[in-house]
Every structure is written in structure tokens, then in C-alpha cells.
Amino acid sequence: MAAATGHVVSTVSNALAGKRHVNEETRRQVLEAAERLGYRPSGVARSLRLRLSSTVGVLVPDVSNPAIPEFLRGIDDVAVREGYTILLCNTDEVLERQVSQMQTLLDRRVDGMVLISQHCDAPEVRKILDGETPFVLIQRRSARFRDDYVGSDNLQGMRDSVSYLAGLGHRRIALVTGPVSSSTATERMEAFEGAVQELGCARDPQLIFRGDYTVQSGYEAMHYFGAMDERPTAVIASNDVCALGVQDAASELGLSIPRDLSLLGCDDIDLSRLRRIDLSTLHLPKREMGATAMQLLLRRIQSNRPPTAREVIIPTELVLRGSCASIA
Amino acid sequence: MAAATGHVVSTVSNALAGKRHVNEETRRQVLEAAERLGYRPSGVARSLRLRLSSTVGVLVPDVSNPAIPEFLRGIDDVAVREGYTILLCNTDEVLERQVSQMQTLLDRRVDGMVLISQHCDAPEVRKILDGETPFVLIQRRSARFRDDYVGSDNLQGMRDSVSYLAGLGHRRIALVTGPVSSSTATERMEAFEGAVQELGCARDPQLIFRGDYTVQSGYEAMHYFGAMDERPTAVIASNDVCALGVQDAASELGLSIPRDLSLLGCDDIDLSRLRRIDLSTLHLPKREMGATAMQLLLRRIQSNRPPTAREVIIPTELVLRGSCASIA
DNA sequence: TTGTAGGCGTTATCAA
DNA sequence: TTGATAACGCCTACAA
Numbered sequence: 001m002a003a004a005t006g007h008v009v010s011t012v013s014n015a016l017a018g019k020r021h022v023n024e025e026t027r028r029q030v031l032e033a034a035e036r037l038g039y040r041p042s043g044v045a046r047s048l049r050l051r052l053s054s055t056v057g058v059l060v061p062d063v064s065n066p067a068i069p070e071f072l073r074g075i076d077d078v079a080v081r082e083g084y085t086i087l088l089c090n091t092d093e094v095l096e097r098q099v100s101q102m103q104t105l106l107d108r109r110v111d112g113m114v115l116i117s118q119h120c121d122a123p124e125v126r127k128i129l130d131g132e133t134p135f136v137l138i139q140r141r142s143a144r145f146r147d148d149y150v151g152s153d154n155l156q157g158m159r160d161s162v163s164y165l166a167g168l169g170h171r172r173i174a175l176v177t178g179p180v181s182s183s184t185a186t187e188r189m190e191a192f193e194g195a196v197q198e199l200g201c202a203r204d205p206q207l208i209f210r211g212d213y214t215v216q217s218g219y220e221a222m223h224y225f226g227a228m229d230e231r232p233t234a235v236i237a238s239n240d241v242c243a244l245g246v247q248d249a250a251s252e253l254g255l256s257i258p259r260d261l262s263l264l265g266c267d268d269i270d271l272s273r274l275r276r277i278d279l280s281t282l283h284l285p286k287r288e289m290g291a292t293a294m295q296l297l298l299r300r301i302q303s304n305r306p307p308t309a310r311e312v313i314i315p316t317e318l319v320l321r322g323s324c325a326s327i328a
Numbered sequence: 329m330a331a332a333t334g335h336v337v338s339t340v341s342n343a344l345a346g347k348r349h350v351n352e353e354t355r356r357q358v359l360e361a362a363e364r365l366g367y368r369p370s371g372v373a374r375s376l377r378l379r380l381s382s383t384v385g386v387l388v389p390d391v392s393n394p395a396i397p398e399f400l401r402g403i404d405d406v407a408v409r410e411g412y413t414i415l416l417c418n419t420d421e422v423l424e425r426q427v428s429q430m431q432t433l434l435d436r437r438v439d440g441m442v443l444i445s446q447h448c449d450a451p452e453v454r455k456i457l458d459g460e461t462p463f464v465l466i467q468r469r470s471a472r473f474r475d476d477y478v479g480s481d482n483l484q485g486m487r488d489s490v491s492y493l494a495g496l497g498h499r500r501i502a503l504v505t506g507p508v509s510s511s512t513a514t515e516r517m518e519a520f521e522g523a524v525q526e527l528g529c530a531r532d533p534q535l536i537f538r539g540d541y542t543v544q545s546g547y548e549a550m551h552y553f554g555a556m557d558e559r560p561t562a563v564i565a566s567n568d569v570c571a572l573g574v575q576d577a578a579s580e581l582g583l584s585i586p587r588d589l590s591l592l593g594c595d596d597i598d599l600s601r602l603r604r605i606d607l608s609t610l611h612l613p614k615r616e617m618g619a620t621a622m623q624l625l626l627r628r629i630q631s632n633r634p635p636t637a638r639e640v641i642i643p644t645e646l647v648l649r650g651s652c653a654s655i656a
Numbered sequence: 657t658t659g660t661a662g663g664c665g666t667t668a669t670c671a672a
Numbered sequence: 673t674t675g676a677t678a679a680c681g682c683c684t685a686c687a688a
Contacts, residue, residue: 085417
């Protein structure tokens with residue numbers, strides 16, 4: 001490229017980047033030549049030189065789980081605005097996969113990472129997190145460390161949920177929880193247990209089913225609940241996707257929602273507001289949360305001294321639709 | 329790193345990469361030092377040297393549209409297996425955004441690009457496509473050029489759909505089509521028109537509503553159809569997401585599916601099989617299609633002489649669920 | 657305002 | 673089998 005213009009590389013570089021002053025005429029020539037040749041500076045070379053890749057890795061359990069893309073979209077919104085590109089990695093909740101993906105991201109010298117509901121306490125993971133590369137956690141935080149984190153207010157949310165159902169007269173309320181490794185799942189479960197006790201509802205461990213945030217697990221949960229001698233009159237699912245499975249099994253069992261069973265979700269995925277689904281749920285502004293996480297990450301990337309960790313807890317809001325009713 | 333081991337860089341490189349023979353003892357030392365120092369070769373430097381980034385860009389309209397992530401997952405499956413990482417870009421169907429994202433990908437020297445339902449005939453886009461960087465198209469192909477392409481058999485699929493409905497006695501069948509710029513939408517629409525004529529159904533241009541693959545557009549379409557003097561008795565939606573909107577509006581209008589209205593989708597997104605949705609639709613193996621596209625891309629990336637373009641047309645399969653019934 | 661030169665961290669080539 | 677060296681394409685002192 002330099003050759004083509006008759007100017008030296010540094011002049012070309014400066015003309016293109018507009019960093020230092022170059023003669024207007026020189027500049028014009030360079031720009032013209034670049035245009036004509038379709039020349040564009042190599043981001044790779046720049047990354048090597050600057051030791052900055054303008055790239056962030058995002059780890060997700062599985063993009064095709066409906067709850068995930070909305071976070072992703074929020075992250076992307078601010079990433080694009082700030083000139084970053086996203087490297088996407090699916091981990092399927094499998095620790096080794098997560099570790100190897102993180103390693104790959106590091107090898108590619110990403111400027112930072114966003115971990116959406118990923119393992120963050122496993123020693124292999126922690127070892128990477130303790131390195132130089134900035135990161136932010138979404139919806140799953142460490143039990144032992146304080147990191148940059150964006151998550152929902154699970155305590156308040158679950159309390160609202162239980163007290164809403166209790167207000168409708170329900171006393172046997174079941175919970176389909178998420179995987180043990182998920183702090184959000186754990187927090188929601190603990191809040192559930194607390195609220196159930198406070199509000200004088202049944203405290204039956206059998207009413208808690210361990211799921212894994214999938215439709216399938218909600219489906220299994222409901223079949224399990226349905227087979228109990230004393231069925232729950234209401235079910236809270238730890239996320240909407242899983243609530244969809246509960247709905248499905250309920251139909252199969254001939255249980256009408258909300259007549260025979262009240263159902264409450266968490267997350268408020270886009271589909272929950274469809275009349276066919278019509279799921280009452282805790283709304284979570286996922287796109288905004290993704291954006292917030294990315295902003296936190298950028299703050300850390302761009303600051304010279306590592307800022308102190310910040311945890312952003314987003315309040316949830318109960319969205320009442322048609323899946324709950326007072327007990328007959 | 330080289331310094332730490334007392335060996336020269338090239339030896340270190342070779343020990344780590346295992347390319348050429350190094351003394352077993354030397355090798356051990358290098359590996360040990362790397363382990364101890366947590367050293368990992370820079371992918372950026374390697375990319376610069378090799379002029380290969382092991383990175384592919386994927387352009388999508390919007391990740392949070394449920395039809396998209398499944399393709400993405402398929403792409404990722406083979407990408408990971410082959411050591412590639414995905415750079416994700418949302419374009420929102422906006423041409424300038426697509427162009428600027430493609431430019432960014434080029435700047436980052438991606439080894440190739442996958443365009444999921446993107447503009448591919450606009451001159452700005454074509455200019456980039458005509459460059460050196462390999463690419464594959466999914467679900468939207470060029471009207472004028474023959475590129476590597478993976479898409480559904482829209483002709484056969486739409487024929488099956490119409491003839492299924494005609495077999496149920498429907499004669500007034502409506503279509504909610506996709507954006508003009510989408511070849512899949514166009515192909516489906518043309519196939520619809522042909523089939524409708526062949527099978528002796530109403531050929532009323534009013535029965536075709538131009539949507540854009542969103543829930544919202546399906547919703548609007550149904551309200552439009554619902555207000556007609558002579559309502560259609562069946563609706564075919566150009567994709568499932570849009571069918572969801574039709575369902576929603578139908579509920580709102582007090583039309584029961586399938587009693588008052590038969591509804592057929594396209595794509596078969598995961599959610600369509602939920603009992604609450606229960607949408608009859610054309611199944612499309614989206615994850616497999618994504619994988620196929622990525623394989624096509626790799627073939628092009630890895631071959632010395634550009635192979636001739638290949639179009640892979642995937643047959644669709646009508647999945648009968650509960651959204652269609654014979655006419656009363 | 658422009659030119660020169662060094663280095664970012666690899667790999668490939670060539671010589672030892 | 674190993675060592676030295678030259679790119680890859682960019683940015684940035686520093687010198688002119």
C-alpha cells in the first residue's frame with residue numbers, strides 16, 4: 001500500500017488513522033489510493049502491535065436456549081457501538097468445554113470475556129479468571145469471590161412470586177429449580193424456602209424438583225408432581241423455558257392452567273406473552289442486563305488500575321398474565 | 329518465553345507446535361516451562377504470520393429471533409470441531425449495518441463468512457462478496473449469482489403445504505410472506521401462487537400479506553385477514569415465528585384454531601411442538617443446515633483453487649400437529 | 657510535516 | 673537437531 005502512494009508507511013498510517021497532522025494534499029492522495037485499491041488496515045497486525053484485539057468473548061450455555069439470545073443482543077448493542085466484536089462460544093454447561101473455550105479466547109487475546117451462566121468456582125475456571133483478562137459474570141456468580149456481576153434480584157423476585165400465590169390462597173406450592181452450580185438457581189431456591197415458611201405454606205422437600213433450565217426438565221418435574229398423592233396447587237418454575245415444559249406436561253395430564261394448577265415462571269422470555277402461552281412470570285430486562293454487563297466489562301478493559309468489583313442486581317417485576325388463579 | 333527456557337524461539341515454537349523434531353529432553357524442558365509460566369502462544373501473532381485467523385464471521389438478522397440460534401448452533405458445532413471461532417454480527421436486516429459489519433469482519437481478516445438470510449444482491453454487498461474472502465449463504469441466495477448456498481426446498485415445501493390444506497377441503501388459503509429481499513420468501517410465495525392455481529384454490533392477491541418474519545407481522549396479517557368480507561379458511565405463514573403472531577391475533581379475534589381457521593407454519597422451531605402452540609409446520613433441520621454451511625465454507629477456505637459453487641437444497645417435511653382441520 | 661527504524665510474537669527458511 | 677534471521681502489517685518514538 002505504501003508503495004502505491006509513493007509515501008512511507010508511517011505517513012499512510014497517520015493519514016488513515018488521522019492521528020498526527022499530514023499535509024492535506026498527501027492525505028488526499030493516500031485516501032484516494034486506499035479507496036482505489038480497496039485497502040484496509042489489518043486488524044490482526046494492529047492487534048499484535050497494540051496488544052488489544054477489540055474483541056470480547058461471550059460464553060453461553062447454548063445459544064438455542066431462548067433465554068440466552070436476549071442477553072447476547074444487549075451485549076452486542078454496546079459492543080458494536082464501541083467498536084468491539086463478539087466471539088461466541090457454546091459450552092453446554094460442560095465444564096471442560098467451558099475451560100477449553102476460555103483457553104481459546106485467551107489464545108486469541110480477547111480484551112475481555114462475558115460469562116453468561118457459566119461455572120465460576122471450579123478451580124480450572126478460577127485459574128483463568130484470576131489471570132489478566134477482564135471478565136463479567138451474568139446470572140451466575142461465585143460463592144467465594146466478588147467479581148463484576150450482573151444478575152437479577154432473586155430474593156425479592158421469589159418472595160413476590162410466593163406471596164402472590166399465597167395471596168391467591170395457595171398453600172402447596174412447588175418449585176422447579178435450576179442446576180446446583182447456578183447461583184441464581186440456588187438463590188431462588190433459598191428465597192423460595194424462606195418465603196414458603198414465612199407465609200405459612202407447606203414446607204415439603206418433595207415439592208422441590210431439581211431441573212436444569214430446559215423444557216424437558218420442566219416436563220419431567222410436572223409429571224413427578226402430578227403423580228404425588230397430594231399434588232401442589234401451584235408451581236413456580238425457575239425459568240420460563242422450564243415453565244413451558246411444565247405447561248406441556250400439565251396439558252398431557254389433563255390439568256388445566258390456571259383452573260387446576262397455577263404456574264409462575266421467571267425471566268419473561270418474549271414468547272411468554274403469547275396468548276397461547278400466557279405465562280405469568282417475573283420480568284427480567286435481559287437485553288438491558290447484557291448491555292450493562294458489557295459496559296462493566298469496558299470500564300474494566302479501559303481503566304488503567306483495575307476498578308473494584310461491582311455487582312449490579314436488577315430488580316424483577318411480576319408480570320401477571322393468565323397462568324395463575326385463586327384456589328377454588 | 330524463549331528466554332526462560334534457555335532455548336531459542338524457533339525451538340520453543342517447534343517444541344510446542346510439534347512440527348519438526350526436537351530433542352525429547354529439550355521438548356520436555358520447553359513444555360515444563362510453558363506449563364509453569366502459563367505460557368500460551370499468541371493466536372494474534374500466529375494469524376499475522378500465517379495470514380489465517382481460524383475465525384469465521386457469521387451475520388444474522390437478529391440472534392433473538394428464535395429461528396436463528398439453531399442455525400448458529402450447527403455452524404458452531406463444526407466450527408469448534410475444526411478449531412474455528414465464530415465472530416457474531418447482528419444486522420437487523422439493515423443494509424448499511426450489514427455492510428459495515430462485513431467490513432469489520434474483513435478488517436479482522438476472518439477466514440470466511442456465513443450469511444444467514446442477509447442481503448446478497450446489493451452492489452455494496454456484492455463488492456465485498458466478490459473479494460477474496462470465502463463465504464456461504466443460508467436461506468437467502470442471489471438472484472444473479474451462483475454462490476455456495478444452503479437452503480430449504482421451498483417449492484416442494486410450499487406445494488406440500490398447499491396440497492395438504494386443499495386436501496382438507498380448503499379453497500381460500502392465505503399466505504403471510506416474508507420480506508421481498510428474501511429469496512426464500514420469494515420462492516415460497518411463487519410456489520404458493522403456482523400451487524394454489526394448480527389445485528383450484530382461490531387466486532386472490534388480497535390473500536397474500538407481506539410480512540417480515542416477525543411475530544408482529546403475523547399478528548398484523550391475521551387482523552387484516554380477519555377483517556375481510558370473505559375470510560380465508562386457512563393461513564400459511566412463511567415462518568413459524570410469524571405463525572405465532574397469527575395464532576395470537578386469531579385468539580384475539582375469537583377464532584379457534586383449527587376449528588375456525590387452519591394454520592400452517594414453516595421452519596419448525598423448537599417451540600412449535602409445545603402442546604400450547606401445537607403448530608403444524610414444515611420441518612427444517614436448521615442445526616444440520618448450519619453444519620452443512622460451515623462444511624461448505626471450510627471446503628472453500630481449505631482448497632487451493634476455488635471450488636465451483638455448490639447449492640445444497642434441503643427437503644422439508646410436513647409435520648402434522650394440531651393446527652389444521654378439514655373444513656366444516 | 658515527513659522519514660527511519662524497532663518491535664509486537666509467531667513461523668518458515670536457511671545455514672550450521 | 674538446533675540456531676539465526678527474515679518476514680507478517682501495523683504503530684510510534686525519534687530524528688530530520
